Amino acid sequence: MKAPLSLEEAQTKLLALSPAFSTECVPTETSLGRVVSETVIALRTQPSADLSAMDGYALSAGQGPWSLVGESRAGAPFTGALRNDQCVRISTGAIVPDGAISVLLQEDAVRVDDSVSARQAPAPGRHIRPCGFDFRSGDVLFTRGARMTAGRIALALTAGHSQIPVTHKPRVTVIDSGDELTLDPATCLPHQVPASNSAMIAAMLAPLGCDVTRIGPVPDNQSALGAAFAQSADADVVIISGGASVGDHDLVQPSLLAAGAQVAFWKVAIKPGKPLLVASRQGGRGRQVVLGLPGNPVSSFVTAFLFALPLIKAIQGDPAPFPKTEVAFTGEDLPATGSRREFLRGVREGNTVRLAGSQDSSALSALAQANCLINRAAFAPALQSGEPVMVFNLQNG
Template sequence: MSTLLGLEDAQARLLALAPQLPLEAVPAQAALGRIIANDLRAARTQPAADLSAMDGYAIGGGDGPWTLTGESRAGAPYGGVLDAGDCVRISTGAVVPDGADRVLLQEDADVTGTSVTATEIPPPGRHIRRRGFDFNADDLVLAQGTMMTPARIALALAAGHSQVLTPRRVRVVVMDSGDELAADPANCAPHQIPASNAAMIAAMLASLGCEVTRIGPVPDSRTALAAALAKAEAADILITSGGASVGDHDLIKPALAEWGAETAFWKVAIKPGKPLLVATRGSQVILGLPGNPVSCFVTTFLFVLPLVRAALGDPDPLPRSVMLPANEDLPAVGKRREFLRAVSKGGTVQLAGSQDSSALSALAAADCLIDRPAGAPGVAAGAPVPVFYLQNG
């Protein structure tokens, strides 16, 4: 029996296979969650002129009184130059006219007709946002590999970009397989279980904006599997669930070989999720996930989501762990690295319930995975353990 791959080795091999997607220009305002494919440099300076940070009076130096000569509003600047002893009414965001060196707050001003005096005179430069204080033309505002968030969308637009360049969306086909699966959960015989893995995987992919097509459930037959695989010709990534182990009816591996796929690696030293299969077919990447729902979830979290992020251009696609104290004793670990379904509460972490790979109720209650190294001794309550938060749980 061949040695099982360790998690990091398997992840590195998988990410090296990430599809290279063609690039497309998308409207910046519709780019939420997309990862930009090039450095974005400002096409303009922000702000483009000195602006008032407050409502009040732009004053032309001196101690007053000042003569009110006009107004500068946001979007309607004062047309002249202020002489010493003059001022203009100014609103927040309005252009500070030439000749003004500070803004007098309106609550510190006494106005009689066109005469303005101050109860407190601000120092030079006060309450003025100088031209370019946010960024200047040609400044790097967003680096290649940055994911677009609401604030970054605003920044791209402010920098003068109506579009951003990103890899196109990943086309994913997700396929359930197994004679025991019922398509309709409301019409499920005692010898069947409702098909749920493909729906779960598709939901986990939703936040990454993939174009997901679901197929199945597909019966355990070479003919049915061949027909189903033919529907995945255009997929960047094909994900199968079930049939990737070594039983007499586990037909995914031979079916993929007949379809023209080549196995990259098979089986990883983790629990749950050992019978993970990774294959390629041309530029397509195929992941054969275990059929048990918890194993399917864990391998999707540890492998599928990072692969999709890498295809989208994320330079750091792997999940990161944090350290939290265990709220209970944890047992010693066997030969495979274990990922325990857990709940974080009060700054600690505890098991969510049964750790059986078919226990959906514990998985649904979990918001994190406790990472337990292979061969690790038991952990006493209060000891810190590495934890992965389940963003897509």
């Protein structure tokens, strides 16, 4: 029997199966979470003219007092040019007229009828946002692989883009598998468990902008699993939780083989999450990747975080799909690790991290509290409180 793969080996093999991404253009306003498929450059200059940064008076050269000759408002600029010792009333965001060299703050001005004096004269250029100080036409706004955020949407619109080129949304089917699962938690019998893994995984995928379909719970028999895989034929990725281990009722692997899939690897040297299964088959949209996750919810969460999310990001063209580690300091003693890499659920406050309750792979209360995973290498020595550890931050807890 082959030894379980290391985390890095398994992640590399998984991404090698990643289907090629395709592209489309979408309205910029609806592009949140989408991944840009090509370099986007500015189509206009911002600001397109010198603008006032404050309310006050746009002053020409001179020592003052300045004669007030008009007003420049946002959207309604002063149309003339100022001569020496002239000024205009100006509002924030309004175009600074030709001939003006600075903006006098409203609170620093003394106005008597149409004559304006300065309690403290501003230096040349003061309180003026020069043309193009934010960006100029032709500047690169973001490159391929950038994920659209609220700030990037605003930037793209301001730079003249009503549409943005992005990769297609991956189609993902998430399947709950297990005879013990029930769909309605309100009617759960003592021998049953509410199906929660597919909802959890769908929530993890939501920020990535996928089209997610949930199926199940599917009972532990090959006929039902085969029907679920047939129903998932048009998905780019199929994620199934439960049934990927070696028990008498763990039928995901034989069901996949019967559906024409090829197993890429099975078992990874991590804790929790060892019985991870990865396969591929020909689907309705090309190559389809199937991830068989462990049924225990924490194991399912950890393997989805380490494998499913990076796979989706890679399909979208994200050049850095894997989660990044940060250094924190343990707030308690941690025991030595065994032969598998361990991912402990933790609660991080500032730079200090503590365990989030029970580390059992079924403990949802600790998972719900956790906002990070403590990343510990195999055969790592025991740590004392205050020593550094590597963590993955989670949008969780």
